[in-house]
Amino acid sequence: MKKTMSAVIARRDRRVAGPGRSSWILFAALAMVLALAPMVLNQFNIGLLAKFLCYSMVAIGLGLLWGRGGVLSLGQGVFFGLGGYIMAMHMQLADASANGGSGVPEFMSLYGNGHVPGWWLPFRSGVVTLIAIPVVPMLVAWALGAAVFKRRVKGAYFSILSQALVAAFALLLIGAQTSTGGSNGLSDFTGFFGYVLNDPVNQRSLYYLVLIVVLVMLLATGLLMYSRFGEVLLAVRDTEERVRFLGYDPASIKTAAFVYAALLASIGGALFVPVAGIISPSDIGVTPSIIFLLGVALGGRSTFLGPVLGSLIVSIAQNSLSSAFPSFWSYLEGALFIVVIALLPGGVATLVPSIRRWRRRVSGAPGARGGSRASQTDAVPEASAGELVSR
Amino acid sequence: MTKIAAMEEGQDLAVRVKGLTVAFGAFHAIDDVDLEVGGNHLHFLIGPNGAGKTTLIDAITGLVPYTGTISVGGRALARMTVQDIARFGVGRTFQTATVFERQTVVQNLDIALRGGRHWASLLTLRREVPERIEEILEIIGLAGHADELAGVLSHGQKQWLEIGMVLAANARVILLDEPVAGMTLDEREATGELLRRICPDRVVMVVEHDMDFMRRFADAVTVMSRGQVLVEGSVEQIQANQQVQDTYLGVAEAV
Amino acid sequence: MDVVVGQLLAGLSVGSVLLLAAVGMSLTFGQMGIINMAHGEFIMIGAYTVYMVQQFVSVAALSYVIAIPCAFLLAAAVGVLLEQGVLQFMYRRPLDTLLVTFGVSLILQQAARDIFGAPAVAINIPEFLSGHVSLLGAAIPVSRILIIVLAMVLVLLVSWLLKATQVGRRMRAVTVNRELAEVSGIPTRRTDRLTFALGSGLAGIAGVAITLIGSTTPTLGSNYIVYAFLVVVAGGLSSIWGAVIAAVALGIVQSAIAFGTTQSIATWVSFLLVVLFLQWRPQGIFSLKTRSLA
Numbered sequence: 049m050k051k052t053m054s055a056v057i058a059r060r061d062r063r064v065a066g067p068g069r070s071s072w073i074l075f076a077a078l079a080m081v082l083a084l085a086p087m088v089l090n091q092f093n094i095g096l097l098a099k100f101l102c103y104s105m106v107a108i109g110l111g112l113l114w115g116r117g118g119v120l121s122l123g124q125g126v127f128f129g130l131g132g133y134i135m136a137m138h139m140q141l142a143d144a145s146a147n148g149g150s151g152v153p154e155f156m157s158l159y160g161n162g163h164v165p166g167w168w169l170p171f172r173s174g175v176v177t178l179i180a181i182p183v184v185p186m187l188v189a190w191a192l193g194a195a196v197f198k199r200r201v202k203g204a205y206f207s208i209l210s211q212a213l214v215a216a217f218a219l220l221l222i223g224a225q226t227s228t229g230g231s232n233g234l235s236d237f238t239g240f241f242g243y244v245l246n247d248p249v250n251q252r253s254l255y256y257l258v259l260i261v262v263l264v265m266l267l268a269t270g271l272l273m274y275s276r277f278g279e280v281l282l283a284v285r286d287t288e289e290r291v292r293f294l295g296y297d298p299a300s301i302k303t304a305a306f307v308y309a310a311l312l313a314s315i316g317g318a319l320f321v322p323v324a325g326i327i328s329p330s331d332i333g334v335t336p337s338i339i340f341l342l343g344v345a346l347g348g349r350s351t352f353l354g355p356v357l358g359s360l361i362v363s364i365a366q367n368s369l370s371s372a373f374p375s376f377w378s379y380l381e382g383a384l385f386i387v388v389i390a391l392l393p394g395g396v397a398t399l400v401p402s403i404r405r406w407r408r409r410v411s412g413a414p415g416a417r418g419g420s421r422a423s424q425t426d427a428v429p430e431a432s433a434g435e436l437v438s439r
Numbered sequence: 440m441t442k443i444a445a446m447e448e449g450q451d452l453a454v455r456v457k458g459l460t461v462a463f464g465a466f467h468a469i470d471d472v473d474l475e476v477g478g479n480h481l482h483f484l485i486g487p488n489g490a491g492k493t494t495l496i497d498a499i500t501g502l503v504p505y506t507g508t509i510s511v512g513g514r515a516l517a518r519m520t521v522q523d524i525a526r527f528g529v530g531r532t533f534q535t536a537t538v539f540e541r542q543t544v545v546q547n548l549d550i551a552l553r554g555g556r557h558w559a560s561l562l563t564l565r566r567e568v569p570e571r572i573e574e575i576l577e578i579i580g581l582a583g584h585a586d587e588l589a590g591v592l593s594h595g596q597k598q599w600l601e602i603g604m605v606l607a608a609n610a611r612v613i614l615l616d617e618p619v620a621g622m623t624l625d626e627r628e629a630t631g632e633l634l635r636r637i638c639p640d641r642v643v644m645v646v647e648h649d650m651d652f653m654r655r656f657a658d659a660v661t662v663m664s665r666g667q668v669l670v671e672g673s674v675e676q677i678q679a680n681q682q683v684q685d686t687y688l689g690v691a692e693a694v
Numbered sequence: 695m696d697v698v699v700g701q702l703l704a705g706l707s708v709g710s711v712l713l714l715a716a717v718g719m720s721l722t723f724g725q726m727g728i729i730n731m732a733h734g735e736f737i738m739i740g741a742y743t744v745y746m747v748q749q750f751v752s753v754a755a756l757s758y759v760i761a762i763p764c765a766f767l768l769a770a771a772v773g774v775l776l777e778q779g780v781l782q783f784m785y786r787r788p789l790d791t792l793l794v795t796f797g798v799s800l801i802l803q804q805a806a807r808d809i810f811g812a813p814a815v816a817i818n819i820p821e822f823l824s825g826h827v828s829l830l831g832a833a834i835p836v837s838r839i840l841i842i843v844l845a846m847v848l849v850l851l852v853s854w855l856l857k858a859t860q861v862g863r864r865m866r867a868v869t870v871n872r873e874l875a876e877v878s879g880i881p882t883r884r885t886d887r888l889t890f891a892l893g894s895g896l897a898g899i900a901g902v903a904i905t906l907i908g909s910t911t912p913t914l915g916s917n918y919i920v921y922a923f924l925v926v927v928a929g930g931l932s933s934i935w936g937a938v939i940a941a942v943a944l945g946i947v948q949s950a951i952a953f954g955t956t957q958s959i960a961t962w963v964s965f966l967l968v969v970l971f972l973q974w975r976p977q978g979i980f981s982l983k984t985r986s987l988a
Binding site for chain 3: 118122196199200203204205207208209212213215219220222223224334335338341375378379381382384386389
Binding site for chain 1: 500520521522523525526530531533537538539540541542546549550551553554555558560561562563564565604608
């Protein structure tokens with residue numbers, strides 16, 4: 049009797065500890081569509097999609113940090129920018145030295161005294177660059193996370209400080225015209241680790257590189273979400289003090305999530321540079337940093353695939369609307385923030401179970417209860433939608 | 440992260456409080472209290488509102504600053520953080536049961552189980568319910584609710600789950616803040632039995648207002664009033680004590 | 695000596711601008727826990743109010759006198775609309791209100807762009823304000839002095855309001871303990887609405903003052919919002935005087951550093967100072983001591 053009881057528990061439990069089957073089907077479908085997309089898209093659109101995928105890397109990290117951890121960072125642009133600028137510096141230096149060049153990026157001779165600043169020099173080395181891209185942002189995130197979370201300051205304070213950090217970072221980049229390109233940023237790259245960037249075959253390979261990185265990030269983040277770390281993170285979000293009294297340091301848990309999100313954002317920024325061919329302060333300032341959150345919120349901040357899907361949708365919408373109807377797009381973007389956050393805190397993902405229930409009711413099929421039960425545990429309810437759980 | 444070794448099996452567990460004072464500004468919530476609580480029995484801490492009972496638990500678990508000394512098993516707890524004290528083996532529950540409402544009972548217990556472990560153990564997926572958690576589910580009587588969200592449990596079940604979490608965290612000193620408040624008679628009985636079951640080789644201290652519950656289950660009692668220890672002893676000794684009668688009578692008249 | 699005095703006065707003047715921008719925010723953040731990202735746009739509304747008034751009133755000084763109450767009322771009205779329309783349903787999700795109000799700020803900025811155009815609009819500044827006065831050997835623009843005086847008057851007014859009037863006492867009661875205030879019969883919902891209206895209105899007045907020292911554009915508010923947030927964080931939520939001290943301190947630091955180096959370094963130093971300060975006092979300069987955990 050006891051044996052069968054625990055077997056039942058174990059079986060049920062396995063369903064909780066991992067994304068549901070429908071999530072995996074959706075994941076496979078997404079991977080398939082993105083893998084086949086280059087067959088039907090022209091070169092320009094392949095580049096665009098790769099760019100959107102780079103943005104979605106930031107969203108994936110935010111899904112864990114904000115959705116599961118309840119930590120609202122308004123400063124992911126800092127990490128996107130760090131990864132991007134480190135990569136861009138390396139590519140500038142490599143381009144300038146290629147084919148017997150002077151070794152000095154063109155804009156430096158244009159605006160400055162024609163000397164490469166000392167802090168650029170390490171990034172001549174590809175190895176240093178590839179190490180710095182993950183390490184530097186993780187250190188920055190760790191420093192801010194440790195300083196803020198250890199002192200148990202309010203969650204809102206962290207959001208404000210992360211925003212101040214990104215504002216200061218953008219100002220720094222704009223101010224240092226001769227060494228960072230100022231508000232023009234860094235652009236006009238020709239090569240990427242020895243490959244010619246405007247070669248169509250290389251462009252396609254770059255797309256697949258980006259896609260593989262996104263899929264790996266999704267898998268890793270999904271596993272983290274459903275791992276014991278993910279469960280503790282959720283517990284910290286909901287009842288931080290109880291977690292502390294069980295012997296955890298909630299600050300370390302939150303810092304770890306922040307560092308992880310910074311890592312993903314930095315890789316996103318680093319891949320963004322060869323894909324988009326430019327990085328400038330306008331890609332990483334206060335406003336773009338908050339816009340990253342819109343896709344996450346839209347797709348479902350605490351779900352497995354919501355952040356990446358939402359982020360892609362927002363990017364596509366922005367791309368097709370913002371140049372044709374700039375004014376309309378601004379209103380739409382503002383309205384989306386209000387409507388999604390206020391009325392749909394769980395994102396579009398929370399609509400799925402209710403649509404499923406509604407369809408069952410319409411078709412009159414039995415077994416509706418079991419279905420809603422599964423989705424209840426599968427899509428972890430929202431932090432903020434505390435009203436959902438009755439006391 | 441400093442490593443705090445948890446207490447060992449069979450170690451002296453006694454909680455010793457000496458000259459403890461907790462001040463909130465000019466108000467002394469606890470005023471120069473000495474107290475010793477040993478293992479293997481149910482120790483009750485009673486007293487009228489504002490006697491300093493909860494504050495005493497807060498001080499032991501590192502939540503409020505104090506002067507004086509508190510030691511567990513011979514180790515002073517001052518200067519230790521809340522989480523280090525928990526890792527050392529001191530667990531507590533709260534007046535309103537505090538569980539992770541949006542996670543299942545098993546998830547709640549599993550989080551507690553891993554509190555003092557190496558961080559790398561957090562990077563694993565739970566493939567099955569750990570044996571220790573099944574044991575605890577039996578002890579706290581929630582085996583049939585293993586997969587339910589903690590938020591939908593009844594008030595009493597949440598209290599039991601919280602006690603289970605403290606057990607899962609391998610606490611050797613367990614401090615319970617009004618565990619039976621708001622429970623039905625049957626639930627009180629079950630809670631008392633539960634506390635009896637867990638008290639061997641542990642220190643279990645219960646802050647309680649419910650005098651019937653205290654009379655029924657207490658092995659030893661400390662009465663506090665206005666931040667000081669009024670009297671200590673067995674249930675019979677306490678009931679016979681004139682001071683205690685006055686204190687409670689006084690409260691009863693004031694109400 | 696005159697350099698020091700000049701720097702101190704410059705710092706005081708930068709600080710009083712920060713204070714003007716932050717004082718309303720510290721009210722709404724402190725009492726309601728709402729981080730209003732659209733606060734900067736309420737400042738912008740105040741600035742454009744001056745422009746609108748000047749379309750009808752050609753005497754610059756008079757237009758400013760009229761603009762101050764108009765800006766207060768207009769910004770307060772938009773604030774009440776926002777509070778009633780959205781925020782009142784979200785009190786249990788303070789971090790989410792941050793993003794909702796960001797959406798509002800995007801809409802308000804775009805609306806300003808559509809109505810007034812993206813470039814700065816021309817504002818007539820009263821002639822006597824463009825002069826300088828010599829103070830302890832340093833030349834100070836009259837407009838800066840006016841801003842310092844205005845900031846002081848507003849702070850005194852608000853602190854009097856909170857201390858001496860019934861509405862103010864209610865506001866403070868709700869800040870300290872919302873539940874207790876509620877069971878004591880204080881209409882917390884109405885108090886919230888009033889607080890939000892007052893906080894928004896103060897942003898409007900700040901906008902009027904800011905037209906004196908900067909250009910009036912749709913993005914005017916976003917230039918101040920980050921610093922205003924830092925002031926509120928460093929000042930603590932329970933007292934307006936915390937915001938005063940934080941604003942003046944940050945103002946002096948900023949102008950002293952910007953004097954020697956660049957604006958971006960000054961921003962970095964301010965940011966790092968606030969982070970370091972929170973290591974020492976996580977709850978800000980003034981904090982309430984209560985026995986509750988939360």
